[in-house]
Amino acid sequence: MIPGFDQHRVQVDEDVTLNAAAGGSGSPIVLLHGFPQTHLMWRHVAADLAADHTVICPDLRGYGASDKPSARDADTYSKRTMAADIVALARTLGHERFALAGHDRGALVAFRAGLDHPDSITRLAILDVLPTLDMWDVLHGADAAVAFHLYLMAQPPGLPERMIEATADEFFGSFLDGWGGDPSAIPTEVRTAYLAASRAAVPSIVADYRASAGIDVDHDRADRAAGRRLAMPVTVVQQDWGAALGYDAAGLWGAWAPNLVHRTTTAGHFMAEQTPAEIVKDLRDLLNR
Numbered sequence: 353m354i355p356g357f358d359q360h361r362v363q364v365d366e367d368v369t370l371n372a373a374a375g376g377s378g379s380p381i382v383l384l385h386g387f388p389q390t391h392l393m394w395r396h397v398a399a400d401l402a403a404d405h406t407v408i409c410p411d412l413r414g415y416g417a418s419d420k421p422s423a424r425d426a427d428t429y430s431k432r433t434m435a436a437d438i439v440a441l442a443r444t445l446g447h448e449r450f451a452l453a454g455h456d457r458g459a460l461v462a463f464r465a466g467l468d469h470p471d472s473i474t475r476l477a478i479l480d481v482l483p484t485l486d487m488w489d490v491l492h493g494a495d496a497a498v499a500f501h502l503y504l505m506a507q508p509p510g511l512p513e514r515m516i517e518a519t520a521d522e523f524f525g526s527f528l529d530g531w532g533g534d535p536s537a538i539p540t541e542v543r544t545a546y547l548a549a550s551r552a553a554v555p556s557i558v559a560d561y562r563a564s565a566g567i568d569v570d571h572d573r574a575d576r577a578a579g580r581r582l583a584m585p586v587t588v589v590q591q592d593w594g595a596a597l598g599y600d601a602a603g604l605w606g607a608w609a610p611n612l613v614h615r616t617t618t619a620g621h622f623m624a625e626q627t628p629a630e631i632v633k634d635l636r637d638l639l640n641r
Contacts, residue, residue, distance in 0.1 A: 353373070354373045354375065354391075354392070354394070354395045354398050354399065354409065355395075355399065356375050356399065356402065357373040357374060357375035357398065357402070357407075357409070358373070358374055358375065359371065359372070359373055360372045360373075360374055360445070362410075362440075362441050362444050362445065363444075364413075364436075364437040364438075364440040364441050364444070365413075365433075365436075365437060365440070367419070367421050368413050368418070368419045368421055368437065369418070369419050370410045370411060370412075370413065370418045370419070370437060370441050371391075371410065371411045371416055371417035371418045372391070372408055372409060372410035372411070372441060372445075373391055373398070373408075373409045373410075374406065374407065374408045374409070374445065375398065375399075375402045375406075375407055376398075376401065376402025376403065376404070376405050376406050376407045377402075377404075377405075377406055378404045378405045378406055379405055379406070379450075379451070379639070380405065380406040380407075380408065380442065380447040380449075380450040380451065381401060381405050381406070381407055381408070381450060381451040381452070381453065381635070381639065382407075382408045382409075382410070382438060382441075382442055382450055382451070382452050382453070383397065383398060383407065383408070383409045383453050383454075383458075384410070384412060384438065384452070384453065384454035384455065384457075384458025384459070384461055384462055385409070385411070385412065385415070385416075385455060385456075385457075385458050386454075386455040386456020386457050386458050386459070386479075386480075387456050387457045387527070387557065388524040388527055388528065388546055388547075388549075388550040388557070389455075389456075389546050389622075390411050390415060390416035390417070390545065390546065390549050391409035391410060391411050391416060392542055392545060392546075393455065393622065393624055393625055394407075394409045394624060395542075395625075396624070396625065396628035396632075397624050397628050397631050397632050397635070400628070400629075400632045401632065401635065401636075405639070406447070408441070408442065408445060408447075408450075410437075410438065410441055411549075412434055412437075412457065412458060412461060412560075413429070413433075413434055413437050413556070414429060414553060414556030414557060414559065414560050415549065415553055415556070415557065415560075416549050416553075417549075420553055420555070420556040421556075422555070423509070423555070423556070423559040423562075426562075426563055426566055426567040427563075427567060428559065428563075429556065429559040429560045429562070429563045430563045430567045430568055430571065431460050431461050431463070431464035431484070431563070431564070431568050431571070432464055432468060432567075432568075432571055434461045434464070434560075435461050435462075435464040435465035435468055435469065436468070436469075438452070438461060438462075438465055439465060439469050439472050442472070448472065449471070449472055449473075449474050450472065450473070450474060451473070451474050451475040451476070451477075451635075451638070451639055452465055452466070452473050452475070452476055452477070453476070453477035453478075453479070453635055454477070454478060454479065455479040455480060455481075455623075455624055456479070456480060456481055456621070457560060459478045459479055459480070459481040460481060460483075460484055460564065460568070462476060462477070462478060463476075463478060463481075463483055463484075463582075463608075464568075464571070466582045466583075466584060466586070467575055467580055467582065470582075470583045470584065473584055474584060475584050475585050475586075475587075475638050475639060475641065476582060476584055476585070476586045476587070476609075477586070477587045477588075477589070477634065477635055477638055478586065478587070478588045478589070478590075478605075479588075479589050479590065479623060479624065479631070480589065480590045480591060480621055480623065481590070482601065482604055482605070483572055483604070483605075483608060484564050484568045484569055484572050485569055485572035485573055485576065486599075486604045487502075488565075488569060490597055490598070490599040490604075491597075495596070495597050495598075501527075501561070502561065502564070502565070504516075505557075505558045505561035505562055505565075506561065506562055506564075506565035506566075507562075509558075509559075509562075512558050512562075513554055513555050513558050516554050516558065517554045520547075520550065520551040520554060521547050521551060524546070524547055524550040524551070525543075525547060528543055528546060528547075528622075531620055531621035531622060532620045532621065532622050532626065533619065533620030533622075533626060534620065534626050537620075537622060537625040537626040538622065538625055581607075581608055581609065581610060582608055582609040582610075582611075583611075584611070585611045585613075585638060585641040586605070586609035586611060586612050586613070587612075587613045587614075587634055587635075587637070587638040588601075588602075588605045588609075588612065588613070588614045588615075589614075589615055589616075589617055589623065589631070589634055590614075590616060590617070591616065591617060591618075591619075591620070591621065592616040601614070601616075602614040611641075613637070613638070613641075615634070617630065
């Protein structure tokens with residue numbers, strides 16, 4: 353629970369209900385979590401923003417306390433489908449237009465929502481990812497070993513799920529430990545909650561990642577060919593992986609977002625928990641643009 357926030361169960365699709373925490377009042381902003389986390393990753397940021405904004409923090413489909421439908425086909429966990437979930441959630445809670453921020457997997461959903469639903473998304477914040485198509489393009493050679501999990505979960509159904517389920521806490525915990533930098537940013541009780549939620553969601557988490565090696569690439573490629581770009585103000589905050597892997601992150605994002613503010617941070621991947629005051633400032637600056 354995020355203190356002062358109410359929990360909601362909102363049906364967004366025929367067989368999918370999302371869990372969401374909501375609090376505050378004022379212009380709305382939706383915050384989407386990353387991997388291997390839940391909406392709790394926003395606990396500090398959400399509490400600050402709720403002073404003058406309506407803040408909605410859902411668990412994505414397949415994660416946390418939200419429903420985890422079986423992957424009937426590639427579209428079940430496409431970012432297009434997951435973005436439509438978020439637009440439906442916001443509308444049910446009374447918001448036709450809203451700002452949207454996402455971290456990691458949630459940022460990929462936010463990116464797709466910005467492309468597919470430009471009339472709904474007023475402003476967009478992205479934390480520590482590249483667009484799916486660009487991400488695959490920059491990973492090559494031995495340097496791609498840092499993203500081994502992307503390749504593992506891209507494999508056909510069966511083996512990845514069994515391998516991860518056999519060592520779920522060690523698998524998910526390795527990312528919480530290795531990507532952070534400051535262990536105190538994710539206290540024991542929150543880490544325990546993340547591991548329990550991920551352990552219970554292995555098939556849907558793998559399906560989400562598998563979609564990013566297939567149908568999500570197809571959607572991004574079609575948009576690039578059509579010249580579609582993000583029409584709203586966009587802020588991107590990410591670690592400076594570009595220097596190590598040989599790509600220009602600001603340039604890649606600029607090709608998608610003409611109204612872009614891009615900055616790098618020395619915080620680790622879990623920046624909303626490690627440096628929440630900085631992320632609140634980034635979001636408030638975006639909301640004032």
